[in-house]
Amino acid sequence: MIANIIGAVPTSPLISTLLLDIGLLTLLVMVAFAIVRMRSLFAIVMLQGVYSLVAAAWFVTLDAVDVAFTEAAVGAGVSTVLMLAAMLLADRESTPVPMSRQWGPLAVVLIAGMAMLYAVPDLPSYGDANSPANSYVGTDYLARTAVEIDVPNVVTAVLASYRGYDTFGEVVVIFAAGLGVLLLLGLDGNAGRFRAQVMGRKLSDTSAPTGSTDKTASTSQRRKSSGGGGGKSSLGAPPSITRYEGGAS
């Protein structure tokens, strides 16, 4: 699509997209600054959605439609909703961070930014067809896909077949995220109530803050009465009888 538009303006094909790019990048920077400056988490989540949408638009001008589509669907779509859901569990306002704690991160960001700027003079110029990234493996994929895989969308061919092992890894990453949610939150929101039990004699309560007091009391009773193996068996037993029953095993 964009290519057609550019084709229609033969006099200065690069300038028009260049202006668009600069405009979109400026917007991205502005949104990013706004996100950093904001306190209201709701506004931050919304602005992150905006950021993704602008980024998606920018990817379109870079002719990376697949990336743009993903960014729009994931960044602007689902993750905004998920962030909202997460935000509702937390505060609505972020607590201000004292300036003294911000120097470190600022230094890291500045150094990383300067390192990237240091590399800029030696980077291939924008859209250079002879740059290593454009001329080596990338071009070969274009030629080979038609012969070896015969799918019109080369991106799909690369993702699903040439680099299918990577995509498998990505699916596993998402699966791992799902497992994490399952383990830490539970699909019914019921995880995190379990307390680990010492299968012998608990020496002393650690200084760790635990959950509500009545819960700790009941688990410590369970701890006292559970010797050797099981641990589950003695829920009903009166706690005073078995103080310590773990023998050598």
Added chain:
Amino acid sequence: MDWLSTHAVAFAIVLPLLMAAVVAMLPNVKRLAWLVALLVAVFVAVAASVVLQTQAGLGEIIYEMGGWEPPYGISLRIDALNAPILLLIAAMAVATLIYAEPAVASEVEGRRSGPFYAAFLLCVAGLMGMVVTGDAFNVFVFLEVSSISTYTLVAMGANRDRRALSAAFNYLILGSIGATFFVIGVGFLYAETGTLNMEDMRSILANLDGGSRVAQVAFGFIVVGLGLKLAMFPLHTWLPGAYAYSPTLVTAFLASTATKAALYLLYRFCFTVFDPSFDYVAAVLTYIVTGLAVTGMIFCSLQALFQTDARRTLAFSSVAQVGYMLLGIGILTVAGLAGGYLHLINHAVVKGGLFLALGAMWYRFGITRISDMAGLSKTMPITTAAFTVLAFSLIGVPFTAGFVSKVALAEAAAAKGWWWAVGVIMVTSILALFYMGRMMMVAYFRDPPTVDGVAWKRNEAPALMLIPIVGLAILSILIGMRGNVFLTDIAENAAWVMLPGSGL
């Protein structure tokens, strides 16, 4: 068998990934998930040893995923550098999974044990995937697989101690920053070389004579990113919390493998993608990495001395030990690299065993603080004996694993003329004597606490816990006594991969 020798590499990665999906679906039958996970780990260990053997015969194995030849598809590449680490990770997975049955029963809710083991298998597969791959972006993918599952596993420690949640969050943030830095570095490398295959990158960079500023910046980002993952000294802040509060078996597995896999990647990128003959690589390794290594060794050994929590002590000690391995890189000779590599393997065995033993102590008596270890020599004699052996190994007492690698490192440093480094190794070993000695003193010379006037009775850890703990202790002695027979060869072969025509 023939099939296995060609496909063993892929089998070792794919089996735990697929079985993780199966384990997550298993019905909540007692011990079923554990049994399946353990079987998977055993199969993986068998596959890893087949890989090691095949590699010893062939020198190099390349497995083309999807049947696409290297620069186009992703290839797994095994040489003398990563085959031993693959086996190390698989073996530690078996050891921790044997230990896991009683530990998970006490620390994880019954109906979540399936997903828990699934996450553990993903972590194992992720680490192994990072180690075997020959593709720079694929490293990132498997780094994420192992990281995401690790964050979850660390947070599961909240069942024991709520501080696990903030520790996991801390690790999540720093780990993600590390992964981002790494992927930025890979991006710059792609801009410079136009390929993601490491072997390809190496030859292109060598042709470019180290490449332009882009390659330099890429190197910087990759070193910092991996530095975060391997807990290089000032970037180690996530580690003590994560090790202290995660479930006991997770700590043992992470301490013995996660930082090691990241360190392997540092080896891979510093020596076989980039080359120490490039000025900037040599400068970073000699001045920055060595400097940080030595500072970390001293500073974190001192910090370990002042901890009250036993697992935090060992965690700081881990950062110090990473310093030894980095020092091996900084020396930049075959002997130094071999010493560091040997220390990597030894430390994995020793620290894994120590954390397992501490886990058993928690399992029986809820012990986390050093002062609570009183009288353990009487209440848990076998565990304490194994703990002692492993502690000696960590200190570097003769005839233990730690001695072999520390001597190898010191010799390499001396051969380079770095006498100050020899001094640092000795000083930090003495510090290790003090911080491990504190635990020993409490365990041996204090009486067990009394409850209602009755002293604690002997209450040894269950057999499933004792098997890996004692096994690792024996292994550390075996390495100490016979280490120069097999492990030194492995380490030297690995070092020759890193510095092939070593003029350095």
Added chain:
Amino acid sequence: MNHDPHVLLRVIAKFLIPLIALFAFYVQFHGDFGPGGGFQAGVILAASIILYSLIFGLENAKQAFPPILIRIGMSLGVLLYGGTGVVAWMQGGEFLNYSVLAHDAIHGQHWGILAVELGVFCTVTSVMIAIFYAFGSRQPQTSEEDW
């Protein structure tokens, strides 16, 4: 129901949700020809269920798309993707070598890509909904003023 303040929202959502789901399947099966694929399709389908849940409540959504289905779907996607690779193994190729899946390489590639994209779709949909359910289930119903 007489004083339902969200009647407009409900009506429009009822109209939109099937369209969004349909679009997800279009994206899924059109991935070979245009932008899209399993990942995007999974996210879009999940978005339609999340929208349903936002409008009609979490409990209704859980009846339409029960949590047990999510747990199975999550694993199933990984198994489908990896299973494709395993089948390639059994046919004598490398892991994920789709060329050996059918009588000729190109058809094999097509079959392989179709199968793995379905795997991606399955896992992504399930996990996205799982994350939403997990967050959504932990909070009490948000009142109108809370927004």
